[in-house]
Amino acid sequence: xxxxxxxxxxxxxxxxxxxPLERALVPVTTQALxxxxxxxxGIRAYVQVDGGLAIFRAHDHYRRLLRxxxxxxxxxxxxxxxxxxxxxxxxxxxxxxxxxxxxxLAYKRALLPGERPGVQLLGVSDxxxxxxxxxxxxxxxxxxxxxxxxxxxxxSDVLPVRAxxxxxxxxxxxAVDEARAAGHDDAIxxxxxGHVAEASxxxxxxxxxxxxxxxxxxxxxLEGITRDTVVTLAADLLxxxxxxxxxxxxxxxxxDEVFLTGTGSEIVxxxxxxxxxxxxxxxxxxxxxxxxxxxxxxxGKDRRYHHWLQAVHPA
Ligand SMILES: Cc1ncc(COP(=O)(O)O)c(C=O)c1O
Numbered sequence: 001x002x003x004x005x006x007x008x009x010x011x012x013x014x015x016x017x018x019x020p021l022e023r024a025l026v027p028v029t030t031q032a033l034x035x036x037x038x039x040x041x042g043i044r045a046y047v048q049v050d051g052g053l054a055i056f057r058a059h060d061h062y063r064r065l066l067r068x069x070x071x072x073x074x075x076x077x078x079x080x081x082x083x084x085x086x087x088x089x090x091x092x093x094x095x096x097x098x099x100x101x102x103x104x105l106a107y108k109r110a111l112l113p114g115e116r117p118g119v120q121l122l123g124v125s126d127x128x129x130x131x132x133x134x135x136x137x138x139x140x141x142x143x144x145x146x147x148x149x150x151x152x153x154x155x156s157d158v159l160p161v162r163a164x165x166x167x168x169x170x171x172x173x174x175a176v177d178e179a180r181a182a183g184h185d186d187a188i189x190x191x192x193x194g195h196v197a198e199a200s201x202x203x204x205x206x207x208x209x210x211x212x213x214x215x216x217x218x219x220x221x222l223e224g225i226t227r228d229t230v231v232t233l234a235a236d237l238l239x240x241x242x243x244x245x246x247x248x249x250x251x252x253x254x255x256d257e258v259f260l261t262g263t264g265s266e267i268v269x270x271x272x273x274x275x276x277x278x279x280x281x282x283x284x285x286x287x288x289x290x291x292x293x294x295x296x297x298x299x300g301k302d303r304r305y306h307h308w309l310q311a312v313h314p315a
Contacts, residue, residue: 009094012131013086018093024129031108031124036167038107039068042201042263044135045091045100048300051315053096056298058084058310060225061263065104068163073121074106076128083130084310090130091312101135101264104128107166138264141291143271143283144185146199146260148249149175153189153197153220161197161220172200186260188252188273191220196247202262203227206247206255207286213251216244226261226294229308233293236304240286257284266298267291 010021032038041064045055062080069076078086087102108124115123151174154161159168171189179187179200188204191197196204198221205214205227212234217223234240252258256279258270267290269283278284283291296302300309 011090011094012129013090014129014131015127018090021131024131026109026127029110031110032166035108035119036165036170037072037074037121037124038105038166039065039072039074039164040103040105040166041065041164043087043102043104044263044298045096045102045132045312046298046300047097047099048309048315050300052300053091053098053100053312054300054309055084055087055091055102055312056263057225057229057308058087060228062104064164064225065106068165069106071160071163072108072165074108074126076106076126078128087130087132088310088312090132094132096132096134096312098134099136100132102130102132104130105166135264137266139266139268140185141269141283143269143281144260145183145272146186146188146258146270146274147179147182147184148252148274149178149187149189151175151178151187151189153191155192156220158192162217162222164222176200184272186270188270190249193246194248195219196249196252197221198224199260199262202260202265202268204247204252205230205242205259205261206252207257207284208247208251208255210256211243212240212286213243213245213247215247219246224261224263226263226266229294229297230261230267230290233290233297234286237293238286238289252278255279257287259283259287259290267294 012024014024041061043061062083106128109127175187203224231242258278260268269287297305
């Protein structure tokens with residue numbers, strides 16, 4: 001963390017208007033609160049090399065939000081472009097000038113008149129909120145320690161794991177809780193077939209036998225936008241192709257490098273897994289090169305990827 005917390009103007013987009021954050025509230029009867037029937041995103045805006053602020057891959061995040069919404073029959077009522085514009089307006093209104101985290105949430109709210117109480121998706125109204133707060137990098141560039149969770153990632157015939165559904169995060173929370181109780185920073189979850197799925201809020205990459213590998217989408221994971229960014233940057237800038245194939249627990253224990261990717265965590269080296277060093281126990285060369293390339297891209301230093309940046313305000 002940068003150490004400085006909240007304290008930008010506290011506003012949210014809530015129920016169609018910009019309101020003070022303390023008024024962006026939901027009743028206790030909210031269906032999503034009771035049944036986990038919401039979908040969300042985590043998006044970052046970065047201070048640019050020229051001093052301006054820009055949102056990274058906002059359109060891709062909102063397209064994923066709309067896909068997740070379809071799965072839960074949530075009518076967001078806005079296009080990805082409109083959601084991007086709304087977010088730019090929110091950041092301008094809160095006068096964000098530092099690295100900012102944006103949290104859109106689309107959710108099932110109240111039973112429509114005449115509907116009987118119960119767990120359902122049809123017959124329930126929909127709502128959208130977006131809030132944002134100051135947040136710099138918070139992961140340790142020197143590397144973190146991960147457990148292999150005893151909690152398995154649910155299979156896609158149990159939960160729609162490729163959608164970012166609030167209720168599904170009970171699984172992630174239990175895995176993180178178990179990892180932290182055992183002195184680790186994060187948890188890597190295996191899927192029901194015993195292959196690596198992902199970490200609690202990020203995707204997993206490993207360097208195995210000189211090859212960069214990440215589990216395929218069919219490994220019951222959320223297809224991260226950072227994962228896609230890393231695959232692109234590795235190919236374009238480092239001439240390293242990514243293999244998409246299943247990884248076992250032993251692949252991780254034998255890997256030369258392991259790192260996690262996520263909007264919040266960015267690229268974070270994993271230097272210990274299940275109490276053992278990964279490689280030499282320090283961030284590896286490919287991980288380090290990708291961390292540098294990623295920062296250059298999100299901060300607008302590498303102009304080849306300016307199409308991924310949406311300006312909030314110029315320098
Ligand atoms: C479970 C899970 N997997 C992977 C990711 C990484 O996704 P992204 O890179 O789009 O942030 C996240 C974060 O949103 C997540 O919560």
